[in-house]
Amino acid sequence: MTLLSAVTRQSEKLTQWALPIGIIVVWEILSLAGAIPLRVLPAPTAVLAAAWKLMLSGELVRDIWVSFWRAIVGFAIGGSVGFTLGLANGLSRRSERIFDSTLQMIRNIPHLALIPLVILWFGIDEEAKIFLVALGVFFPIYINTQHGIRSVDPQLIEMGQAYGMSPSILFWRVILPGALPSIFVGLRYALGIMWLTLIVAETISASSGIGYMAMQAREFLLVDVVVLSILIYALLGKLADSTARFLERWCLSWHPAFQPATEVET
Amino acid sequence: MTIQVRRRVDDFSAPVPMPGKIEGWNDGLAVTIHQLRKSFAQNQVLRGIDLHIGAGEFVAIVGRSGCGKSTLLRLLLGLERPSGGHFRFGDRPGHTVSPGAIRIMFQEPRLLPWASVLANVEVGLGQERSAVNARERALATLREVGLEDRREHWPSVLSGGQKQRVALARALVGRPRVLAFDEPLGALDALTRISMQRLIERVWTDQRFTAIMVTHDVAEAVTLADRVLMIEDGAITLDHRIGLPRPRERGSPEVAALEGQILRALFRNAAAGEDA
Numbered sequence: 001m002t003l004l005s006a007v008t009r010q011s012e013k014l015t016q017w018a019l020p021i022g023i024i025v026v027w028e029i030l031s032l033a034g035a036i037p038l039r040v041l042p043a044p045t046a047v048l049a050a051a052w053k054l055m056l057s058g059e060l061v062r063d064i065w066v067s068f069w070r071a072i073v074g075f076a077i078g079g080s081v082g083f084t085l086g087l088a089n090g091l092s093r094r095s096e097r098i099f100d101s102t103l104q105m106i107r108n109i110p111h112l113a114l115i116p117l118v119i120l121w122f123g124i125d126e127e128a129k130i131f132l133v134a135l136g137v138f139f140p141i142y143i144n145t146q147h148g149i150r151s152v153d154p155q156l157i158e159m160g161q162a163y164g165m166s167p168s169i170l171f172w173r174v175i176l177p178g179a180l181p182s183i184f185v186g187l188r189y190a191l192g193i194m195w196l197t198l199i200v201a202e203t204i205s206a207s208s209g210i211g212y213m214a215m216q217a218r219e220f221l222l223v224d225v226v227v228l229s230i231l232i233y234a235l236l237g238k239l240a241d242s243t244a245r246f247l248e249r250w251c252l253s254w255h256p257a258f259q260p261a262t263e264v265e266t
Numbered sequence: 267m268t269i270q271v272r273r274r275v276d277d278f279s280a281p282v283p284m285p286g287k288i289e290g291w292n293d294g295l296a297v298t299i300h301q302l303r304k305s306f307a308q309n310q311v312l313r314g315i316d317l318h319i320g321a322g323e324f325v326a327i328v329g330r331s332g333c334g335k336s337t338l339l340r341l342l343l344g345l346e347r348p349s350g351g352h353f354r355f356g357d358r359p360g361h362t363v364s365p366g367a368i369r370i371m372f373q374e375p376r377l378l379p380w381a382s383v384l385a386n387v388e389v390g391l392g393q394e395r396s397a398v399n400a401r402e403r404a405l406a407t408l409r410e411v412g413l414e415d416r417r418e419h420w421p422s423v424l425s426g427g428q429k430q431r432v433a434l435a436r437a438l439v440g441r442p443r444v445l446a447f448d449e450p451l452g453a454l455d456a457l458t459r460i461s462m463q464r465l466i467e468r469v470w471t472d473q474r475f476t477a478i479m480v481t482h483d484v485a486e487a488v489t490l491a492d493r494v495l496m497i498e499d500g501a502i503t504l505d506h507r508i509g510l511p512r513p514r515e516r517g518s519p520e521v522a523a524l525e526g527q528i529l530r531a532l533f534r535n536a537a538a539g540e541d542a
Contacts, residue, residue: 159376162343163436164365164392173389177380254380254420
């Protein structure tokens, strides 16, 4: 790689940050000039100051940690159940006949509509939030895993059979890698649902977490803390998505979509 | 889709443990087919095929689309079950063949996109994939098809002809004794096709497996095969021995004459406008 192309690539990487940074700068200037009333939107520096204060008191770290933990646990439960059922129903017609129509019926219930019922069942304890996150994460993972398995090229499966692969080797070497692109679509979609569910659940019923922090701040008209919570959600969402994209890039490096264009030969 | 792995050739005979490298071990196997029939629902695709293919022979099967020639290969490979009749590999009845002795090269390369070129070749080793010399054997075979320097690449960066060469290496690496070709060159451009034909002829000359090639291209059949069979309506209607010395000159008068003769036979029963 030449120096010039290295510089170009670095500047391309920086380009994506130009717009958000620009927005923040304009926002700060408008706030300082008094064009945006503090009651509506505090200046970015004020939000930073609030973050610093909450950080010192330990509240911020504790709330982020609590939310993060709920997200991860819910995701792990919903994701693993969804993945397992997706595999089973993708591989076996019988399993699909038993489970699929029931699952499709449940899927049509908006999971957030269950909040009142979930509060009755679990109170406002951790179980309620984890249950909702798991339920929300379950369906994208389930559907995309099943779809991925179903859409593996039958010619490749036949090739595997013709070359004497046992069912387990066929699964590990042909079916699962073939389903991975679709599974990753489900994963990224599920991560979005995970944060969305958690935000709603925490703002409605919680005694800790970022959503709770935002609701408390609203009570005391601390607009800077409310904005801070929203920004933290945005950052956590971006972090989760970047992690998924990194994993995707790593696992699907064979996929033409993830290869540098120069390598392709015609 | 229910994924079921059918037992392959061993449906017809129990597998034997793989012997080590024995002199003459990977010589071709004779194929004897007796009254083989196959129907899909009401559609009778093969109506009693009787055929003996000698060990190490190169047989080309031509015929119109849908005449049942690919079905015959799929039956031999164990990818379909016969509706009637039987076949066996080897000269003696009850002869046992090891798994991997019968291999197929498909019309499409069917390489695993998520495996490197070398790993794709290793697929052809079947159960021997974990053997100590597996990698060396795969590399040696890849060298044979001239793609050793591509071993770490993904299949998606290869050209169509290169992909088929990898597929050929995968078919060859297990030292098959019968190699079936299901129109493997159908999708390639004319020049790549000729160089692939030369490659196939060379490895067949070296390894002396029994080759059964289904093709649309009568010229290809005449250039490569010892014997050209024609299947029409599920039955063998022509069995022509090609006595020309090898290597055969493409476009030479002898080849062209034979090609014309077989093409005429192919069109004899065809109504005007019917596709061949």
